[in-house]
Amino acid sequence: MTDIQSLDPADWTDLRALGHRMLDDMFDHMQTLRGGPVWRPMPADVRQEIRRPLPRAPSPAAAVYRDFQRLIQPYATGNPHPRFMGWVHGGGNPVGMLADLLAAGLNANLGGRDHAPIEVERQVIAWSAEMLGFPADASGVLVTGTSIANLIGVLIARSAELGPCVRRDGPGDARLTAYTSAAVHGCLPRAMEMAGLGRESLRMVPCDSQGRIGLDALATLVATDRARGLRPFLLVGTAGSVDIGAVDDLAALATFAATESLWFHVDGAYGATAALAPKLKPLLAGIERADSVAFDFHKWAQVPYDAGCIVVRDAARHLDTFAADAVYLRREERGLAGGGIWPCDLGPDLSRGFRALKVWMTLSVYGADRIGAIIQQTCDLAAVLADRIDREPDLQRLAPVALNIVCFRYIAANGDLDRLNADIVADIQIAGVAAPSTTVIGGVLAIRAAIVNHRTNRADIAILVDAVLQAGGTRAKANESPG
Numbered sequence: 001m002t003d004i005q006s007l008d009p010a011d012w013t014d015l016r017a018l019g020h021r022m023l024d025d026m027f028d029h030m031q032t033l034r035g036g037p038v039w040r041p042m043p044a045d046v047r048q049e050i051r052r053p054l055p056r057a058p059s060p061a062a063a064v065y066r067d068f069q070r071l072i073q074p075y076a077t078g079n080p081h082p083r084f085m086g087w088v089h090g091g092g093n094p095v096g097m098l099a100d101l102l103a104a105g106l107n108a109n110l111g112g113r114d115h116a117p118i119e120v121e122r123q124v125i126a127w128s129a130e131m132l133g134f135p136a137d138a139s140g141v142l143v144t145g146t147s148i149a150n151l152i153g154v155l156i157a158r159s160a161e162l163g164p165c166v167r168r169d170g171p172g173d174a175r176l177t178a179y180t181s182a183a184v185h186g187c188l189p190r191a192m193e194m195a196g197l198g199r200e201s202l203r204m205v206p207c208d209s210q211g212r213i214g215l216d217a218l219a220t221l222v223a224t225d226r227a228r229g230l231r232p233f234l235l236v237g238t239a240g241s242v243d244i245g246a247v248d249d250l251a252a253l254a255t256f257a258a259t260e261s262l263w264f265h266v267d268g269a270y271g272a273t274a275a276l277a278p279k280l281k282p283l284l285a286g287i288e289r290a291d292s293v294a295f296d297f298h299k300w301a302q303v304p305y306d307a308g309c310i311v312v313r314d315a316a317r318h319l320d321t322f323a324a325d326a327v328y329l330r331r332e333e334r335g336l337a338g339g340g341i342w343p344c345d346l347g348p349d350l351s352r353g354f355r356a357l358k359v360w361m362t363l364s365v366y367g368a369d370r371i372g373a374i375i376q377q378t379c380d381l382a383a384v385l386a387d388r389i390d391r392e393p394d395l396q397r398l399a400p401v402a403l404n405i406v407c408f409r410y411i412a413a414n415g416d417l418d419r420l421n422a423d424i425v426a427d428i429q430i431a432g433v434a435a436p437s438t439t440v441i442g443g444v445l446a447i448r449a450a451i452v453n454h455r456t457n458r459a460d461i462a463i464l465v466d467a468v469l470q471a472g473g474t475r476a477k478a479n480e481s482p483g
């Protein structure tokens with residue numbers, strides 16, 4: 001055997017200096033974000049340069065870091081930038097970045113066992129329960145994002161309906177049906193697929209003019225399905241629809257679910273954290289009566305990716321769905337193999353990282369009230385944007401603004417407006433000025449600005465509108481000129 005070698009350096013001086021430089025560089029990056037482009041397309045040669053064979057031989061860390069600076073950092077998504085308004089992306093925050101560094105340093109595995117990092121995750125779940133108005137003994141677990149949190153919600157609802165034996169026997173020929181609004185996020189049909197229940201078993205109920213689930217249509221659909229011999233088991237409310245930010249009447253849904261004995265799950269991916277903003281909280285009334293809520297810390301709560309969460313009112317139901325059979329045999333009273341319920345018995349993951357730390361540090365350093373104030377601020381900016389759009393003759397607003405999402409389009413006398421607006425969005429993304437995204441509202445293509453980032457201010461809103469008007473004007477003029 002050759003000499004035993006670890007990956008740690010024999011002399012830490014250089015790596016330590018490099019690490020300090022990386023940290024300084026990242027602080028500089030955050031400090032100067034606003035002056036740079038939101039996003040820039042990745043040149044073909046950069047893409048090509050990233051594609052290399054498996055590196056068999058070592059390279060100096062400083063050289064690899066230079067590659068990061070040259071090939072990766074300039075071409076990232078751009079969501080930390082104040083004028084990134086596409087989809088619903090969080091801005092992250094510097095304290096969360098530091099927490100991720102600390103978490104990687106500890107390299108804790110939060111699948112189980114008895115240690116402080118798991119205690120921190122339990123604390124984050126308890127804070128989440130408090131935020132939502134859930135009982136203090138509610139259960140929960142952190143996951144990558146709401147897509148997985150929603151899947152966990154569907155699986156718990158499934159075993160609550162059929163009993164934990166569904167884990168052994170599968171759903172058999174029970175024809176379970178679930179209900180949600182037509183504005184549902186695409187991850188819910190996928191959750192139904194993965195739960196073995198089939199996408200078609202998710203009934204999409206038409207929305208009202210505000211984008212909320214239609215309550216009469218819901219009642220009719222459930223009654224019709226029961227009459228057909230189907231077995232309604234789950235109602236999914238939406239708190240902050242992905243298109244326009246609509247919030248269902250959660251109190252009415254809670255009552256309906258109780259009357260019909262349905263599991264009541266809320267997809268509050270980004271909207272649930274509005275509970276931290278006193279003026280917005282009333283919009284969520286009824287969420288405290290849900291059986292489970294899925295939401296993200298990485299969106300409105302500004303925690304760096306990834307940090308999703310599910311909170312479950314009835315801890316026993318949660319455990320029934322995921323706990324390994326031999327769970328209590330494996331546990332010890334004393335030592336590292338002790339310590340109460342392990343996260344691996346609350347979801348599909350065994351090994352899990354310490355994402356709880358960046359949530360814990362973000363909430364501890366800034367305080368939940370400050371995060372709530374940021375959430376309120378983004379809604380106030382959305383109102384400013386909506387107001388400006390309503391005053392611009394060349395712009396048309398396409399949806400009501402319940403929270404922080406504004407959908408609108410540029411209007412021109414002739415030409416294909418859908419094409420025109422898609423081009424406008426691509427133009428200003430590629431120019432690096434701002435990054436809204438697009439969606440379809442009432443059959444027409446909309447420019448969609450979701451104000452999520454704590455760094456966005458009034459000047460950014462003005463820059464977005466000016467850029468849309470300018471790009472729209474240029475393109476409309478080009479369309480008019482012959483040839």
Ligand SMILES: *Cc1c(COP(=O)(O)O)cnc(C)c1O
Binds near residue numbers: 088270308
């Ligand atoms: C973002 C979002 C999701 C998916 O969450 P991920 O964290 O991206 O997995 C689900 N539902 C809604 C309403 C969302 O906005």
